[in-house]
Amino acid sequence: MKNDYDYDMVIVGGGMAGLTAALYALRAKLDVMLVEEKTIGGSIADTNLVENFPCFPGGISGIELINRLVSQVRQLGAEFAKTTVTRIELRDNLKWVCTEEADYCAPTIIIASGARPRKLAIPGEDEFIGRGIHYCAICDGNAFVGGEVAIIGGGDSGVTGGLYMTRIASKVFLIEIQHQLGATAILQERLYANPRVRVLCSTELTAIGERSCKKSLNIKNLETGDSSELVVDGVFVYVGIVPNTDICHYIVDLDSTNHIVVNSDMKTSVEGIFAAGDVRSNSPRQALTAAADGATAALSAERYLSRLSEKTL
Amino acid sequence: MVKRTITILDPTSKRRRQDIEMAPRRSTIEGGVVGFLWNDKPNANFLLERFAELLVEKLGPAEIMHRHKLSASDPAPEEIINELSRKCDMVIIASGDCGSCTSYVIHDAVELEKRRTPTVSVCTNEFLPLGRVEAEALNMPYLAILEIPHPLGGIKIEAVRAKADDAIGELIVLVRTSKEELKERSKRGSN
Numbered sequence A: 001m002k003n004d005y006d007y008d009m010v011i012v013g014g015g016m017a018g019l020t021a022a023l024y025a026l027r028a029k030l031d032v033m034l035v036e037e038k039t040i041g042g043s044i045a046d047t048n049l050v051e052n053f054p055c056f057p058g059g060i061s062g063i064e065l066i067n068r069l070v071s072q073v074r075q076l077g078a079e080f081a082k083t084t085v086t087r088i089e090l091r092d093n094l095k096w097v098c099t100e101e102a103d104y105c106a107p108t109i110i111i112a113s114g115a116r117p118r119k120l121a122i123p124g125e126d127e128f129i130g131r132g133i134h135y136c137a138i139c140d141g142n143a144f145v146g147g148e149v150a151i152i153g154g155g156d157s158g159v160t161g162g163l164y165m166t167r168i169a170s171k172v173f174l175i176e177i178q179h180q181l182g183a184t185a186i187l188q189e190r191l192y193a194n195p196r197v198r199v200l201c202s203t204e205l206t207a208i209g210e211r212s213c214k215k216s217l218n219i220k221n222l223e224t225g226d227s228s229e230l231v232v233d234g235v236f237v238y239v240g241i242v243p244n245t246d247i248c249h250y251i252v253d254l255d256s257t258n259h260i261v262v263n264s265d266m267k268t269s270v271e272g273i274f275a276a277g278d279v280r281s282n283s284p285r286q287a288l289t290a291a292a293d294g295a296t297a298a299l300s301a302e303r304y305l306s307r308l309s310e311k312t313l
Numbered sequence B: 001m002v003k004r005t006i007t008i009l010d011p012t013s014k015r016r017r018q019d020i021e022m023a024p025r026r027s028t029i030e031g032g033v034v035g036f037l038w039n040d041k042p043n044a045n046f047l048l049e050r051f052a053e054l055l056v057e058k059l060g061p062a063e064i065m066h067r068h069k070l071s072a073s074d075p076a077p078e079e080i081i082n083e084l085s086r087k088c089d090m091v092i093i094a095s096g097d098c099g100s101c102t103s104y105v106i107h108d109a110v111e112l113e114k115r116r117t118p119t120v121s122v123c124t125n126e127f128l129p130l131g132r133v134e135a136e137a138l139n140m141p142y143l144a145i146l147e148i149p150h151p152l153g154g155i156k157i158e159a160v161r162a163k164a165d166d167a168i169g170e171l172i173v174l175v176r177t178s179k180e181e182l183k184e185r186s187k188r189g190s191n
Helices: A016-027 A042-046 A062-075 A137-144 A156-165 A185-193 A287-312 B044-059 B078-087 B099-114 B128-137 B157-176 B179-188
Strands: A009-012 A032-036 A079-082 A085-091 A094-099 A103-106 A108-111 A115-117 A148-152 A171-175 A197-200 A203-211 A214-221 A227-232 A234-237 A241-243 A273-275 B033-038 B063-068 B090-096 B119-124 B145-148
Touching: A009 A016, A009 A103, A009 A287, A016 A032, A016 A042, A016 A062, A016 A287, A032 A103, A042 A062, A042 B099, A062 B099, A062 B128, A079 B128, A094 A108, A108 A287, A137 A148, A137 A156, A137 A234, A137 B099, A148 A156, A148 A227, A156 A171, A156 A185, A156 A234, A171 A203, A185 A197, A214 A234, A273 A287, B033 B044, B033 B078, B044 B063, B044 B090, B044 B157, B063 B078, B078 B099, B090 B099, B090 B128, B099 B119, B099 B128, B119 B128, B119 B157, B128 B145, B145 B157
Parallel strands: A009 A032, A009 A108, A032 A079, A108 A273, A148 A171, A148 A234, A171 A197, B033 B063, B033 B090, B090 B119, B119 B145
Antiparallel strands: A085 A094, A094 A103, A115 A241, A203 A214, A214 A227
C-alpha cells in the first residue's frame, strides 16, 4: 500500500479470531499490527480443554492451541501491541485505531475484540468479585480445593466450568434459571452422571452475602416461589457475554444485543472495517467459528485492499 | 508559463514500536530488599515463601517484603507497584499458570521495570510461550522469566516447595543477570 498509512491492517483483539486474521493477512504479505488489551489468545488461553476443535481427538488444552497459533503467526513476523484501544474513528478520510499508547492509521481494520462475561447484576456481586465470586473456573477454581461451589448458568460454558470444578471441589451446585439446561447434550450427560454435581433448574440466584467466610446465596425456586439459602465456598458465574463494542458503537451498525452487524464476508456497515469472532452478530461463539471468521475477514480485507490499490494507481 | 508538478516525499519511516529499557540490575542483592508479589493464584504464595527462605539463606538480602494482589486477572493496584518499586531492589512475581494471570504477571513486571525496579516473573512451562509473547507485546522482550513445571495449583504444599527448591538455582541466575546478558540469553533461546 501507499505510505499514507502506518499499517495495511490493524486487528483489534488477539483471540482466536484476531490471531487467525493475522495469520491470513501476513501470508498475503500485508503489514499488520495486532492490538490486544488483555490476554493474547483471549478466552481460549484460559480454557482447560478444547474438545471440539477438528484434528485433536481427545481434545487439546486451550493454551496449547494458542501457543501453536501464536508461534505460527510469529513465524510470519506478526507485530503485537499490548495496550488499550480507546476508540476507532474515521478522521481525514482515514481509519484510525486510537490506543493509550499511539494512534494507528490503516486502510483496513478488523474488529475482533471479543466479549466479556455478563454480570448477574444482583446485590452482593460487585462486593465479592475476586473474593468468592469469579467468572473463570480454570483461572480461579484451585482456590476451592475440596470445597463446595455453585456454578450459575447451565449453557455450554457453565456446564464445562462445572465439570472442571468436579475435579477440584467436593460438591458442585449448578444453578439454572430455565427449567432445563441449555448445554450440548454430551456435556449434560457427563454432568448428570457426576455424583459430585447437584443441578438446580428453575432456580434464580437473587442475592449474595457472606456467612462465616463463606458465600451465602439467596436462591428462589421459580416453580414453587420458595426462597432458601445455599452456603458455598465460591461461585462461578456463566450467564452470557457482553460484546466489547464500546470502542466502535458510534461507527458501525450494531444489532439489538450490541454485536456488530456483518455480512457473510464479515464486512461491517463501514467500508474497510470488518468484524470477526464473538463480537459479531449471530456468532456461534466457538473457537473454530472464530478462526473461520478471522480468515474470512482477512481475505475480504485483502480483496478490499487490492481494489483500493487499483483505484490509486 | 509551464506548469510543473512537484512531488513531496516523506522521508520518515512508518511508525514502529520501540523496546522499553529494562531496569538496571545489581550484581548482588546482599543487604538489599527483595519484594514478592503474589497474584492470588493458589500455591503461588507457598512458592514465593519458599523462594524467600532460600534467597535469604543463599544471597543474604537484608529484608523481605511480601505483597498480595486480590485478582490474578487484573493489574496490581498502582499503590502496590509504587510501594514495591520504592522499597525493593528486586521483585519476584508469581504465578503465570493460566492465560489471564500470565498476562498480568508480565504486565506487573513491566510496570515495575519501567519504574526502574528489576523483576523476575514466574511462569509454568505451559504458559511460558504466552509470557514471552506478552512481554514482547509490551515492548520488553527480554524480561526475566523463570520457568517451573506445570501445574502449580491443586498440588500439595510439599510439592510446591519442591518446585521452588528445584528452581532456586535458575532464580539466582536470573536475579544476578544483567539486562544485557538477559538480552543475550533471550537471543540464544534461554529464558
